[in-house]
Amino acid sequence: MSYITGVGLTSYGRHEGSSSLDLMSQAAALALSDAGLQRADIDGMLCGYSTVSPHIMLATVFAEHFGIRPAYAHAVQVGGATGLAMAMLAHHLVEAKVVRHVLVVAGENRLTGQSRDASILALAQVGHPDYEVPLGPTIPAYYGLVASRYRHEHGVTEEDLAEFAVLMRRHALLHPGAQFHEPISIADVMESKPVALPLKLLDCCPVSDGGAAFIVSREPTGAARVRVRGCAQAHTHQHISAAPALSEFGAAIAIARAKKESGVAVSDVRYAAVYDSFTITLAMLLEDLGLAGRGEAAAQVRAGYFNRDGAMPLNTHGGLLSYGHCGVGGAMAHLVETQLQMTGRAGPRQVRDASVALLHGDGGVLSSHVSMFLERTR
Amino acid sequence: MSGGWTGGEAAISYQSCAGCGARQYFRRGFCAVCGSEQLLDLEASGDGTVYATSLVCRAATPETRAAVPYNILLVDMSEGFRMMAHGEADLAIGDHVSASFVRFAGRLIPYFARTNLARTTP
Numbered sequence: 001m002s003y004i005t006g007v008g009l010t011s012y013g014r015h016e017g018s019s020s021l022d023l024m025s026q027a028a029a030l031a032l033s034d035a036g037l038q039r040a041d042i043d044g045m046l047c048g049y050s051t052v053s054p055h056i057m058l059a060t061v062f063a064e065h066f067g068i069r070p071a072y073a074h075a076v077q078v079g080g081a082t083g084l085a086m087a088m089l090a091h092h093l094v095e096a097k098v099v100r101h102v103l104v105v106a107g108e109n110r111l112t113g114q115s116r117d118a119s120i121l122a123l124a125q126v127g128h129p130d131y132e133v134p135l136g137p138t139i140p141a142y143y144g145l146v147a148s149r150y151r152h153e154h155g156v157t158e159e160d161l162a163e164f165a166v167l168m169r170r171h172a173l174l175h176p177g178a179q180f181h182e183p184i185s186i187a188d189v190m191e192s193k194p195v196a197l198p199l200k201l202l203d204c205c206p207v208s209d210g211g212a213a214f215i216v217s218r219e220p221t222g223a224a225r226v227r228v229r230g231c232a233q234a235h236t237h238q239h240i241s242a243a244p245a246l247s248e249f250g251a252a253i254a255i256a257r258a259k260k261e262s263g264v265a266v267s268d269v270r271y272a273a274v275y276d277s278f279t280i281t282l283a284m285l286l287e288d289l290g291l292a293g294r295g296e297a298a299a300q301v302r303a304g305y306f307n308r309d310g311a312m313p314l315n316t317h318g319g320l321l322s323y324g325h326c327g328v329g330g331a332m333a334h335l336v337e338t339q340l341q342m343t344g345r346a347g348p349r350q351v352r353d354a355s356v357a358l359l360h361g362d363g364g365v366l367s368s369h370v371s372m373f374l375e376r377t378r
Numbered sequence: 379m380s381g382g383w384t385g386g387e388a389a390i391s392y393q394s395c396a397g398c399g400a401r402q403y404f405r406r407g408f409c410a411v412c413g414s415e416q417l418l419d420l421e422a423s424g425d426g427t428v429y430a431t432s433l434v435c436r437a438a439t440p441e442t443r444a445a446v447p448y449n450i451l452l453v454d455m456s457e458g459f460r461m462m463a464h465g466e467a468d469l470a471i472g473d474h475v476s477a478s479f480v481r482f483a484g485r486l487i488p489y490f491a492r493t494n495l496a497r498t499t500p
Contacts, residue, residue, distance in 0.1 A: 128462075134483070135450060135462055138434060141450050145431065149429065149471065152472075193436070194436070195435060195436045197435065198432075
Protein backbone atom coordinates (compact mmCIF):
# COMPACT_ATOMS: atom_id res chain seq x y z
CA MET A 1 0.00 0.00 0.00
CA SER A 2 1.06 3.57 -0.52
CA TYR A 3 -0.41 6.85 0.66
CA ILE A 4 -0.25 10.44 -0.59
CA THR A 5 0.80 11.86 2.78
CA GLY A 6 1.58 15.44 1.84
CA VAL A 7 1.07 17.90 -0.99
CA GLY A 8 2.54 21.26 -1.92
CA LEU A 9 1.65 23.72 -4.65
CA THR A 10 2.79 27.25 -5.45
CA SER A 11 0.61 29.74 -7.23
CA TYR A 12 0.95 29.51 -11.04
CA GLY A 13 1.59 32.51 -13.25
CA ARG A 14 4.54 34.89 -13.02
CA HIS A 15 7.26 34.24 -10.45
CA GLU A 16 9.71 36.87 -11.64
CA GLY A 17 13.25 36.07 -10.50
CA SER A 18 12.50 32.51 -9.33
CA SER A 19 14.54 29.69 -10.87
CA SER A 20 13.26 26.18 -11.52
CA LEU A 21 15.13 25.03 -8.38
CA ASP A 22 13.50 27.82 -6.35
CA LEU A 23 10.02 26.76 -7.44
CA MET A 24 10.78 23.08 -6.83
CA SER A 25 12.12 23.93 -3.37
CA GLN A 26 9.05 25.96 -2.44
CA ALA A 27 6.71 23.16 -3.43
CA ALA A 28 8.84 20.47 -1.77
CA ALA A 29 8.98 22.42 1.51
CA LEU A 30 5.18 22.79 1.46
CA ALA A 31 4.70 19.05 0.83
CA LEU A 32 7.13 18.07 3.62
CA SER A 33 5.42 20.35 6.08
CA ASP A 34 2.00 19.05 4.99
CA ALA A 35 3.12 15.47 5.64
CA GLY A 36 4.70 16.41 8.95
CA LEU A 37 8.07 15.09 7.78
CA GLN A 38 11.63 16.38 7.98
CA ARG A 39 14.18 16.39 5.17
CA ALA A 40 15.98 13.46 6.80
CA ASP A 41 12.83 11.34 6.55
CA ILE A 42 12.91 11.44 2.74
CA ASP A 43 14.74 8.38 1.42
CA GLY A 44 13.39 8.45 -2.15
CA MET A 45 13.15 11.31 -4.62
CA LEU A 46 11.76 11.65 -8.13
CA CYS A 47 11.67 14.83 -10.16
CA GLY A 48 10.62 15.95 -13.61
CA TYR A 49 12.60 18.11 -16.02
CA SER A 50 12.94 21.81 -16.75
CA THR A 51 13.06 23.03 -20.35
CA VAL A 52 14.46 26.34 -19.04
CA SER A 53 17.33 24.71 -17.13
CA PRO A 54 17.97 21.31 -18.71
CA HIS A 55 20.35 19.05 -16.75
CA ILE A 56 21.34 15.41 -17.19
CA MET A 57 21.03 14.82 -13.40
CA LEU A 58 18.30 17.12 -12.18
CA ALA A 59 17.32 14.84 -9.27
CA THR A 60 20.72 15.03 -7.58
CA VAL A 61 21.06 18.72 -8.46
CA PHE A 62 17.81 19.27 -6.60
CA ALA A 63 18.62 16.88 -3.74
CA GLU A 64 21.88 18.71 -3.06
CA HIS A 65 20.20 22.12 -3.37
CA PHE A 66 17.28 21.21 -1.13
CA GLY A 67 19.43 19.36 1.37
CA ILE A 68 18.45 15.71 1.17
CA ARG A 69 20.53 12.55 0.62
CA PRO A 70 18.08 9.99 -0.70
CA ALA A 71 18.74 6.28 -1.12
CA TYR A 72 16.95 6.38 -4.47
CA ALA A 73 16.71 9.36 -6.86
CA HIS A 74 16.38 10.17 -10.53
CA ALA A 75 14.45 12.29 -13.00
CA VAL A 76 11.58 11.05 -15.14
CA GLN A 77 10.56 12.32 -18.59
CA VAL A 78 7.20 11.43 -20.08
CA GLY A 79 6.04 14.89 -21.13
CA GLY A 80 2.72 15.86 -19.60
CA ALA A 81 2.31 12.35 -18.18
CA THR A 82 5.45 12.73 -16.05
CA GLY A 83 3.71 13.73 -12.82
CA LEU A 84 1.43 10.71 -12.70
CA ALA A 85 4.17 8.43 -14.02
CA MET A 86 6.27 9.54 -11.04
CA ALA A 87 3.34 8.95 -8.69
CA MET A 88 3.01 5.44 -10.13
CA LEU A 89 6.72 4.71 -9.76
CA ALA A 90 6.75 6.11 -6.22
CA HIS A 91 3.80 3.86 -5.39
CA HIS A 92 5.65 0.79 -6.66
CA LEU A 93 8.92 1.77 -4.94
CA VAL A 94 7.09 2.10 -1.64
CA GLU A 95 5.11 -1.10 -2.12
CA ALA A 96 8.31 -2.98 -2.98
CA LYS A 97 9.82 -1.61 0.25
CA VAL A 98 12.70 0.01 -1.61
CA VAL A 99 12.04 3.26 0.26
CA ARG A 100 9.63 4.60 2.89
CA HIS A 101 8.91 8.19 1.78
CA VAL A 102 9.28 9.38 -1.82
CA LEU A 103 9.35 13.10 -2.50
CA VAL A 104 7.98 13.75 -5.99
CA VAL A 105 8.68 17.27 -7.19
CA ALA A 106 8.67 19.47 -10.28
CA GLY A 107 8.86 23.17 -10.94
CA GLU A 108 9.80 25.46 -13.74
CA ASN A 109 10.01 29.18 -14.47
CA ARG A 110 8.74 28.44 -17.96
CA LEU A 111 6.95 31.79 -18.33
CA THR A 112 9.54 34.29 -17.13
CA GLY A 113 12.68 32.17 -17.65
CA GLN A 114 12.49 32.11 -21.43
CA SER A 115 10.63 33.81 -24.28
CA ARG A 116 7.23 32.50 -25.28
CA ASP A 117 8.68 31.59 -28.69
CA ALA A 118 11.46 29.60 -27.01
CA SER A 119 8.83 27.73 -25.01
CA ILE A 120 6.70 26.97 -28.05
CA LEU A 121 9.77 25.89 -30.00
CA ALA A 122 11.10 23.63 -27.23
CA LEU A 123 7.74 21.91 -26.93
CA ALA A 124 7.30 21.49 -30.70
CA GLN A 125 10.34 19.21 -30.57
CA VAL A 126 8.07 16.37 -29.46
CA GLY A 127 7.47 16.22 -33.23
CA HIS A 128 9.62 14.14 -35.55
CA PRO A 129 12.83 16.08 -36.30
CA ASP A 130 12.94 15.06 -40.01
CA TYR A 131 9.34 14.38 -40.99
CA GLU A 132 7.33 16.87 -38.88
CA VAL A 133 9.35 19.70 -37.34
CA PRO A 134 10.49 21.14 -40.75
CA LEU A 135 6.79 21.74 -41.53
CA GLY A 136 6.56 24.32 -38.73
CA PRO A 137 4.00 22.63 -36.50
CA THR A 138 3.43 23.77 -32.92
CA ILE A 139 1.96 21.81 -30.03
CA PRO A 140 -1.40 23.50 -30.66
CA ALA A 141 -1.13 22.37 -34.31
CA TYR A 142 -0.63 18.74 -33.31
CA TYR A 143 -3.72 18.98 -31.15
CA GLY A 144 -5.50 21.04 -33.82
CA LEU A 145 -5.09 18.02 -36.11
CA VAL A 146 -6.56 15.80 -33.41
CA ALA A 147 -9.43 18.24 -32.90
CA SER A 148 -10.26 18.40 -36.61
CA ARG A 149 -10.49 14.62 -36.83
CA TYR A 150 -12.44 14.27 -33.60
CA ARG A 151 -14.91 16.89 -34.76
CA HIS A 152 -15.25 15.08 -38.08
CA GLU A 153 -15.91 11.71 -36.47
CA HIS A 154 -18.11 12.76 -33.57
CA GLY A 155 -19.79 15.99 -34.66
CA VAL A 156 -18.21 18.01 -31.85
CA THR A 157 -18.42 21.77 -32.55
CA GLU A 158 -16.03 24.59 -31.67
CA GLU A 159 -18.67 25.87 -29.23
CA ASP A 160 -18.65 22.43 -27.60
CA LEU A 161 -14.91 22.65 -27.07
CA ALA A 162 -15.28 26.18 -25.67
CA GLU A 163 -17.44 24.76 -22.86
CA PHE A 164 -14.36 23.14 -21.32
CA ALA A 165 -12.40 26.40 -21.29
CA VAL A 166 -15.30 28.19 -19.61
CA LEU A 167 -15.70 25.40 -17.02
CA MET A 168 -12.01 25.37 -16.12
CA ARG A 169 -12.01 29.16 -15.78
CA ARG A 170 -15.08 29.07 -13.56
CA HIS A 171 -13.31 26.58 -11.28
CA ALA A 172 -10.11 28.63 -11.21
CA LEU A 173 -12.01 31.67 -9.92
CA LEU A 174 -12.28 29.93 -6.55
CA HIS A 175 -8.53 29.24 -6.27
CA PRO A 176 -6.33 32.18 -5.25
CA GLY A 177 -3.27 30.44 -6.75
CA ALA A 178 -4.68 30.23 -10.27
CA GLN A 179 -3.06 32.15 -13.11
CA PHE A 180 -6.36 33.62 -14.30
CA HIS A 181 -8.99 35.38 -12.22
CA GLU A 182 -11.39 36.81 -14.82
CA PRO A 183 -14.46 34.87 -15.89
CA ILE A 184 -14.78 34.01 -19.59
CA SER A 185 -17.78 33.16 -21.77
CA ILE A 186 -18.27 30.89 -24.76
CA ALA A 187 -18.23 34.02 -26.93
CA ASP A 188 -14.85 35.05 -25.44
CA VAL A 189 -13.40 31.67 -26.41
CA MET A 190 -14.91 31.80 -29.90
CA GLU A 191 -13.59 35.33 -30.45
CA SER A 192 -10.12 34.68 -29.05
CA LYS A 193 -7.21 34.77 -31.51
CA PRO A 194 -6.81 31.79 -33.83
CA VAL A 195 -3.74 29.73 -32.87
CA ALA A 196 -4.01 26.45 -34.79
CA LEU A 197 -7.56 26.03 -36.00
CA PRO A 198 -9.92 24.80 -34.79
CA LEU A 199 -8.04 25.76 -31.60
CA LYS A 200 -8.07 29.38 -30.51
CA LEU A 201 -6.11 31.08 -27.75
CA LEU A 202 -8.61 30.24 -25.00
CA ASP A 203 -8.70 26.59 -26.11
CA CYS A 204 -5.01 26.41 -25.14
CA CYS A 205 -3.41 26.24 -21.71
CA PRO A 206 -1.05 29.10 -20.84
CA VAL A 207 2.68 28.97 -20.16
CA SER A 208 3.31 29.43 -16.44
CA ASP A 209 5.89 29.57 -13.69
CA GLY A 210 5.14 27.28 -10.76
CA GLY A 211 6.04 24.27 -8.68
CA ALA A 212 4.23 21.23 -7.30
CA ALA A 213 5.21 18.38 -5.03
CA PHE A 214 3.75 15.43 -3.16
CA ILE A 215 5.00 12.69 -0.90
CA VAL A 216 4.18 9.03 -1.34
CA SER A 217 4.67 7.02 1.85
CA ARG A 218 4.33 3.44 3.06
CA GLU A 219 2.04 4.46 5.94
CA PRO A 220 -0.02 7.58 6.69
CA THR A 221 1.99 10.23 8.55
CA GLY A 222 -0.99 12.16 9.88
CA ALA A 223 -4.71 12.50 9.44
CA ALA A 224 -4.61 12.20 5.64
CA ARG A 225 -5.68 8.74 4.50
CA VAL A 226 -5.45 8.83 0.73
CA ARG A 227 -4.08 5.69 -0.79
CA VAL A 228 -3.14 4.67 -4.29
CA ARG A 229 -5.63 2.00 -5.25
CA GLY A 230 -4.14 1.16 -8.63
CA CYS A 231 -2.52 2.62 -11.71
CA ALA A 232 -1.41 1.71 -15.22
CA GLN A 233 0.15 3.17 -18.34
CA ALA A 234 -0.15 2.87 -22.12
CA HIS A 235 2.27 4.12 -24.77
CA THR A 236 1.02 3.81 -28.33
CA HIS A 237 3.30 6.11 -30.37
CA GLN A 238 5.35 9.27 -30.05
CA HIS A 239 4.62 11.20 -33.26
CA ILE A 240 1.12 12.00 -34.43
CA SER A 241 2.03 10.87 -37.96
CA ALA A 242 2.59 7.41 -36.47
CA ALA A 243 -0.47 7.36 -34.19
CA PRO A 244 -2.62 4.28 -34.73
CA ALA A 245 -5.79 6.33 -35.36
CA LEU A 246 -6.89 9.60 -33.90
CA SER A 247 -9.89 7.88 -32.43
CA GLU A 248 -8.04 5.01 -30.74
CA PHE A 249 -5.69 6.64 -28.30
CA GLY A 250 -4.02 5.05 -25.32
CA ALA A 251 -6.24 6.49 -22.58
CA ALA A 252 -8.77 3.69 -23.00
CA ILE A 253 -5.97 1.11 -22.82
CA ALA A 254 -4.41 2.67 -19.72
CA ILE A 255 -7.67 2.91 -17.82
CA ALA A 256 -8.68 -0.64 -18.74
CA ARG A 257 -5.41 -1.84 -17.22
CA ALA A 258 -5.87 0.35 -14.13
CA LYS A 259 -9.41 -0.91 -13.62
CA LYS A 260 -8.24 -4.50 -13.89
CA GLU A 261 -5.36 -3.93 -11.47
CA SER A 262 -7.39 -2.05 -8.86
CA GLY A 263 -10.83 -3.58 -9.15
CA VAL A 264 -12.26 -0.05 -9.26
CA ALA A 265 -15.00 0.76 -11.78
CA VAL A 266 -15.61 4.18 -13.29
CA SER A 267 -19.04 4.07 -11.60
CA ASP A 268 -17.18 4.09 -8.23
CA VAL A 269 -15.41 7.36 -9.06
CA ARG A 270 -16.61 10.54 -7.29
CA TYR A 271 -13.94 13.04 -8.41
CA ALA A 272 -12.03 13.35 -11.69
CA ALA A 273 -8.65 14.96 -12.40
CA VAL A 274 -8.01 14.82 -16.12
CA TYR A 275 -5.23 16.31 -18.23
CA ASP A 276 -6.46 19.38 -20.09
CA SER A 277 -3.64 20.90 -22.14
CA PHE A 278 -6.25 21.92 -24.70
CA THR A 279 -10.03 21.83 -24.68
CA ILE A 280 -9.92 18.97 -27.19
CA THR A 281 -7.60 16.99 -24.90
CA LEU A 282 -10.09 17.18 -22.05
CA ALA A 283 -13.09 16.40 -24.26
CA MET A 284 -11.43 13.35 -25.79
CA LEU A 285 -9.92 12.01 -22.56
CA LEU A 286 -13.23 12.27 -20.67
CA GLU A 287 -14.82 10.18 -23.40
CA ASP A 288 -11.91 7.73 -23.74
CA LEU A 289 -11.94 7.18 -19.97
CA GLY A 290 -15.67 6.50 -19.90
CA LEU A 291 -16.47 9.59 -17.81
CA ALA A 292 -18.73 10.72 -20.67
CA GLY A 293 -20.37 9.01 -23.61
CA ARG A 294 -18.67 9.37 -27.00
CA GLY A 295 -19.34 12.86 -28.35
CA GLU A 296 -21.34 13.74 -25.21
CA ALA A 297 -18.79 15.36 -22.89
CA ALA A 298 -19.69 18.93 -23.87
CA ALA A 299 -23.38 18.29 -23.29
CA GLN A 300 -22.50 16.99 -19.83
CA VAL A 301 -20.51 20.16 -19.12
CA ARG A 302 -23.56 22.20 -20.13
CA ALA A 303 -25.74 20.07 -17.83
CA GLY A 304 -23.46 20.83 -14.88
CA TYR A 305 -22.22 17.25 -14.50
CA PHE A 306 -18.57 18.29 -14.04
CA ASN A 307 -19.29 21.29 -11.79
CA ARG A 308 -17.97 21.50 -8.25
CA ASP A 309 -21.46 20.53 -7.04
CA GLY A 310 -22.16 18.21 -9.97
CA ALA A 311 -22.14 14.42 -10.09
CA MET A 312 -18.48 14.25 -11.21
CA PRO A 313 -16.51 17.31 -10.08
CA LEU A 314 -13.59 17.82 -12.48
CA ASN A 315 -10.31 19.70 -12.00
CA THR A 316 -11.76 21.99 -9.34
CA HIS A 317 -8.54 24.05 -9.18
CA GLY A 318 -9.02 25.14 -12.81
CA GLY A 319 -6.77 22.63 -14.56
CA LEU A 320 -3.96 23.41 -16.94
CA LEU A 321 -6.34 25.64 -18.90
CA SER A 322 -6.88 28.12 -16.06
CA TYR A 323 -4.77 27.23 -12.99
CA GLY A 324 -1.82 27.11 -15.38
CA HIS A 325 0.82 24.88 -16.94
CA CYS A 326 4.44 25.06 -15.81
CA GLY A 327 5.52 21.81 -17.46
CA VAL A 328 5.76 18.72 -15.28
CA GLY A 329 4.25 20.55 -12.32
CA GLY A 330 1.20 21.42 -14.41
CA ALA A 331 -0.52 18.07 -14.12
CA MET A 332 0.85 17.48 -10.61
CA ALA A 333 -1.46 20.31 -9.51
CA HIS A 334 -4.33 17.99 -10.47
CA LEU A 335 -3.07 15.44 -7.95
CA VAL A 336 -2.49 18.07 -5.27
CA GLU A 337 -6.05 19.35 -5.69
CA THR A 338 -7.39 15.79 -5.63
CA GLN A 339 -5.63 15.04 -2.34
CA LEU A 340 -6.99 18.29 -0.84
CA GLN A 341 -10.50 17.34 -1.97
CA MET A 342 -10.17 13.80 -0.60
CA THR A 343 -9.00 15.10 2.78
CA GLY A 344 -11.71 17.78 3.01
CA ARG A 345 -9.23 20.65 2.79
CA ALA A 346 -10.28 22.34 -0.46
CA GLY A 347 -11.96 25.28 1.28
CA PRO A 348 -14.49 27.10 -0.93
CA ARG A 349 -13.86 24.53 -3.67
CA GLN A 350 -14.66 21.54 -1.47
CA VAL A 351 -16.88 18.95 -3.12
CA ARG A 352 -19.39 16.84 -1.22
CA ASP A 353 -17.77 13.44 -1.75
CA ALA A 354 -14.31 12.77 -3.13
CA SER A 355 -13.92 9.29 -1.64
CA VAL A 356 -12.68 7.74 -4.88
CA ALA A 357 -10.82 9.70 -7.54
CA LEU A 358 -9.67 8.98 -11.06
CA LEU A 359 -6.60 10.81 -12.35
CA HIS A 360 -5.33 10.72 -15.90
CA GLY A 361 -2.28 12.25 -17.53
CA ASP A 362 -1.20 12.43 -21.15
CA GLY A 363 2.21 13.19 -22.63
CA GLY A 364 3.31 14.06 -26.17
CA VAL A 365 0.45 14.08 -28.65
CA LEU A 366 -1.76 11.64 -26.74
CA SER A 367 1.33 9.41 -26.90
CA SER A 368 1.85 8.38 -23.27
CA HIS A 369 -0.93 7.79 -20.78
CA VAL A 370 -1.14 7.16 -17.04
CA SER A 371 -4.40 6.37 -15.25
CA MET A 372 -4.59 6.22 -11.46
CA PHE A 373 -7.28 5.56 -8.87
CA LEU A 374 -6.98 7.10 -5.41
CA GLU A 375 -9.17 6.09 -2.50
CA ARG A 376 -9.83 7.63 0.90
CA THR A 377 -9.58 5.08 3.68
CA ARG A 378 -10.58 5.23 7.32
CA MET B 379 19.64 6.00 -50.75
CA SER B 380 16.95 8.51 -51.49
CA GLY B 381 15.68 10.43 -48.50
CA GLY B 382 12.83 12.00 -50.47
CA TRP B 383 11.82 15.52 -49.43
CA THR B 384 13.56 15.20 -46.07
CA GLY B 385 16.78 14.89 -48.10
CA GLY B 386 15.94 17.88 -50.30
CA GLU B 387 14.48 15.93 -53.24
CA ALA B 388 11.05 16.55 -54.76
CA ALA B 389 9.75 13.12 -53.81
CA ILE B 390 7.93 11.27 -51.03
CA SER B 391 9.75 8.12 -50.02
CA TYR B 392 8.51 5.23 -47.95
CA GLN B 393 9.58 1.69 -47.18
CA SER B 394 7.79 -1.58 -47.77
CA CYS B 395 8.76 -4.71 -45.86
CA ALA B 396 9.58 -7.72 -48.07
CA GLY B 397 8.95 -9.93 -45.06
CA CYS B 398 5.50 -8.92 -43.79
CA GLY B 399 4.33 -6.32 -46.29
CA ALA B 400 4.06 -3.48 -43.74
CA ARG B 401 4.60 0.07 -45.04
CA GLN B 402 6.49 2.65 -43.04
CA TYR B 403 7.06 6.35 -43.64
CA PHE B 404 9.78 7.08 -41.09
CA ARG B 405 12.93 5.56 -42.59
CA ARG B 406 14.71 2.88 -40.54
CA GLY B 407 17.06 -0.01 -41.19
CA PHE B 408 14.40 -2.51 -40.17
CA CYS B 409 10.66 -3.08 -40.31
CA ALA B 410 9.05 -1.73 -37.13
CA VAL B 411 6.35 -4.42 -37.32
CA CYS B 412 8.35 -7.64 -37.82
CA GLY B 413 11.99 -6.58 -37.48
CA SER B 414 12.99 -7.75 -40.95
CA GLU B 415 15.86 -5.86 -42.57
CA GLN B 416 14.57 -6.70 -46.05
CA LEU B 417 13.03 -3.34 -46.90
CA LEU B 418 12.21 -1.90 -50.31
CA ASP B 419 12.77 1.84 -50.70
CA LEU B 420 9.90 3.17 -52.80
CA GLU B 421 8.64 6.49 -54.09
CA ALA B 422 5.00 7.32 -53.44
CA SER B 423 2.63 8.43 -56.21
CA GLY B 424 1.77 11.58 -54.23
CA ASP B 425 -1.94 10.74 -54.19
CA GLY B 426 -3.84 10.55 -50.94
CA THR B 427 -6.83 11.51 -48.83
CA VAL B 428 -6.91 14.22 -46.17
CA TYR B 429 -7.15 12.67 -42.68
CA ALA B 430 -6.84 15.79 -40.50
CA THR B 431 -6.10 19.51 -40.89
CA SER B 432 -5.00 22.43 -38.73
CA LEU B 433 -4.49 25.96 -40.01
CA VAL B 434 -1.52 27.36 -38.10
CA CYS B 435 -2.04 31.06 -37.36
CA ARG B 436 0.56 31.49 -34.60
CA ALA B 437 4.09 30.29 -35.42
CA ALA B 438 7.18 30.24 -33.25
CA THR B 439 10.12 31.29 -35.46
CA PRO B 440 10.70 34.35 -37.66
CA GLU B 441 10.85 32.15 -40.79
CA THR B 442 7.61 30.31 -40.10
CA ARG B 443 5.87 33.43 -38.80
CA ALA B 444 6.40 35.05 -42.18
CA ALA B 445 4.37 32.23 -43.76
CA VAL B 446 1.26 32.20 -41.53
CA PRO B 447 -1.39 31.08 -41.97
CA TYR B 448 -0.32 27.68 -43.31
CA ASN B 449 -2.38 24.53 -43.30
CA ILE B 450 -0.80 21.45 -41.73
CA LEU B 451 -2.30 18.17 -42.85
CA LEU B 452 -2.18 14.50 -42.11
CA VAL B 453 -2.66 12.68 -45.40
CA ASP B 454 -3.43 8.98 -45.84
CA MET B 455 -1.39 8.08 -48.91
CA SER B 456 -2.73 5.65 -51.46
CA GLU B 457 0.22 3.36 -50.76
CA GLY B 458 -0.99 2.80 -47.20
CA PHE B 459 0.96 5.11 -44.90
CA ARG B 460 0.14 8.42 -43.22
CA MET B 461 2.26 11.56 -43.48
CA MET B 462 2.31 15.18 -42.35
CA ALA B 463 2.50 17.92 -44.96
CA HIS B 464 1.21 21.34 -45.95
CA GLY B 465 -1.77 21.95 -48.20
CA GLU B 466 -4.35 24.37 -49.54
CA ALA B 467 -6.04 26.35 -46.77
CA ASP B 468 -9.57 25.20 -47.61
CA LEU B 469 -8.97 21.45 -47.72
CA ALA B 470 -11.46 19.31 -45.82
CA ILE B 471 -11.16 15.86 -44.30
CA GLY B 472 -11.88 13.26 -46.97
CA ASP B 473 -10.67 15.39 -49.89
CA HIS B 474 -8.62 13.58 -52.52
CA VAL B 475 -5.31 15.38 -52.88
CA SER B 476 -2.04 15.12 -54.74
CA ALA B 477 1.39 16.37 -53.80
CA SER B 478 3.69 18.98 -55.24
CA PHE B 479 6.69 20.57 -53.54
CA VAL B 480 7.18 24.12 -52.30
CA ARG B 481 9.80 25.95 -50.30
CA PHE B 482 8.93 26.70 -46.68
CA ALA B 483 11.30 28.27 -44.16
CA GLY B 484 14.21 27.53 -46.46
CA ARG B 485 13.38 23.87 -47.13
CA LEU B 486 11.58 21.86 -49.75
CA ILE B 487 8.37 20.42 -48.30
CA PRO B 488 5.37 18.47 -49.65
CA TYR B 489 2.27 20.54 -50.43
CA PHE B 490 -1.07 18.96 -51.26
CA ALA B 491 -3.80 20.36 -53.48
CA ARG B 492 -7.24 18.99 -54.23
CA THR B 493 -7.20 16.72 -57.27
CA ASN B 494 -9.43 17.53 -60.23
CA LEU B 495 -11.69 14.68 -59.20
CA ALA B 496 -14.70 15.87 -57.24
CA ARG B 497 -14.44 16.23 -53.51
CA THR B 498 -15.68 13.17 -51.71
CA THR B 499 -18.44 13.68 -49.27
CA PRO B 500 -17.20 13.06 -45.72
